[in-house]
Amino acid sequence: MSSPLLFGKTHFLEAQIDEFLDKVSEGGIYFQRGMELLLDRGVVPETELKLDQLIQLKERANELRRAVVNTLYSEMLIPDFRGDVLRLLSHLYGLLDATKNVFQELLIEYAAAFEGLETGADVRELVAVVDQSMQAAVRGARAFFRQPEAVRDHINHIRVYESEADAITLRLKKGLFGSALPLESKLLARDALAVIDGLADRAEEISDELSILAIKRVLE
């Protein structure tokens, strides 16, 4: 039953969801900044600071997600919407978690992958496109809550960025295997590129989810 506090609680929840989306968006920015530091200066304290920031972001986002889901299930939302919101938040949290994991792997396992690589600018371009796909996913999620008709545009952006990421990765791999680098460096760099590109794929998964959710929400 709705209580007199219904609308106050609604606004509080809206603020929590907005903060959660901010955290996912910030995750993309920290990832991009961290990658630039990694490519420019290698694993230095500033680069590790970005990983710490990503870890803190993920923890806060997790807290927010749990709080939102608990409140939604205990006293808010029509069941159809409740399930949709939970799924969307879970996907976005998964993207943020993957971003942190990818950056962590790059620092620990693939720190040497970009050493001696002549195409550093192309890697930066790939990271920028991946970040764009993440930002488009966040914008799409915001639109789902306020303007479902606009979700379609954001979905399209995510798909374009994902294709661009694939194209840049392919170009980088061709350049990589055409170079005189030792095979183990080529394989290490290939795997590093694959995990970065994987983030755009995850953003595309969110676009698929969003397209279904938006259809359900579009008012006919």
Add this chain to the structure above:
Amino acid sequence: MIASLVFLSSGLFLGWSLGANDASNVFGSAVGSRMLRFSTAAVLCSLFVILGAVTAGGAASGGLGELGAVNAIAGSFTTALAAGVTMTWMTRAGLPASTSQAVVGAVVGWNWFSGSITDLSQLSRIAFAWVASPLLAALLAAGLHRLLVAAIRRGRPHLLSLDANLRLGLILAGMFGSYSLGANNIGNVMGVFVNASPFAELTIAGGLHLSGEQQLFLLGAIAIAVGVATYSRRVMLTVGGSLMTLSPVAALVVVLANALVLFVFSSPQLSALAVALGLPPIPLIPVSSSQAVIGAVLGIGLLQGGRGVRQIRWGVLARIASGWITTPLIAALVAFVLLFVVQNVFGQQVFRPVAYQLSPPALVRLAEERLPSERLAMDLQPVVGSVRFRAWLRRQVRLDPAQEAQVLRIAETRPLTIDARGLEALERTSLPAPYREAVAGLEGRSFLHPWQLAEALASRSPLWAPAPDAPRAEAARRAARLALVLDTFSRSPPDRSAQNRGAQNRGAGPVPPTSLRSPGAEG
């Protein structure tokens, strides 16, 4: 009183059934989607059904009364039972049926059995309302859906705010729907008992007046509330779930459109507004809430264009339309058979014959009202039954339906004498002292026609005088007080043998009718 309550049982069963089934049309989506606890919905629904029935139930019920005023409580019991039996049988047979249509059919069956006139113009107005209610619901739903969607697109509320507003909207619409359901559908439950009501006017501490009709409606509304509390949960969860597949916005629109349709067909103010705007008056009669819901869903479906049209199951609609004809026919037949059984097997009086006579004062009165009295012969013997009297009248002169109704009202007889014994009996009734004093002032006088008594009382005291601009409730109270006086002073009730003779032979004789109005004579 206990016997009266036993006779009311069939109406109470209809009320229970209405509560069990139709509460889902107003609170089904809120409960089905679990946004409102069933107990809260049941309390809100019951409260507003009672409020609607007691404060605004008279209009739609009166519309049904214009079709036929069942004037003996056993007849009311049997008529309501016939509607209930028809509904149960048709539902079991998988045929679409609505209580409104079954009750109308049963009333026509009573008219047929008792030899009372079935007002065809009122019947056509009722049939119009049956067809119009789902169509109106479709139009309202389509319009409301468009408006609501445009407002949401313009306001761009957050999903959570939209959800909160929809939830609040569903609760408010459910309360309005419950009020309208009580106001409109109480006629189905208690309409046939109004003219044979066992309740007298009641004044509760604090000066709250409850007429006999209002007490009857309160009882019927409580029966609806019991139906809501005991059996509507399962229906709400089923219907609510299916409604929610539309979308929460559409579910809200459906509940709102249904509530508005029920309100339109039970609001005298709206009807008066339509007349003031030069439109025909809105027929105030009970309509089917389930069919209004189907109409509303259809209206939203049609907004989707070709895709929506393809999704409509036209066969189901055709079956509903066929129910508009088959349900009343079956109910009329069942009512006739049951009335015959109750009268002849159980020996109960299922109608009180109404006698008509063109006495000298009646002829004078007809002349005063500019009716062609000179073409009417004086009738020395009363004619029992409005159909027989109308046939006799038509042999004398051709009148238009309104004039015929006027002649029937003036010719209706109810012989009585204001005597000491009757005045003593009147002391024991709930009639207030100033009204009784006016009656006592007529001691020793005899009256043949009810209008004669009404005029004599009005001349004795302004309390009895009709006020042309009095509200409907006041006019109803005045009519109920006059009916109480008539009942008290009428000669002793006719013995059963005379009654049966009247029923079987329709023979002439001074049988005192109970009803102030001749059945079907008005409208």
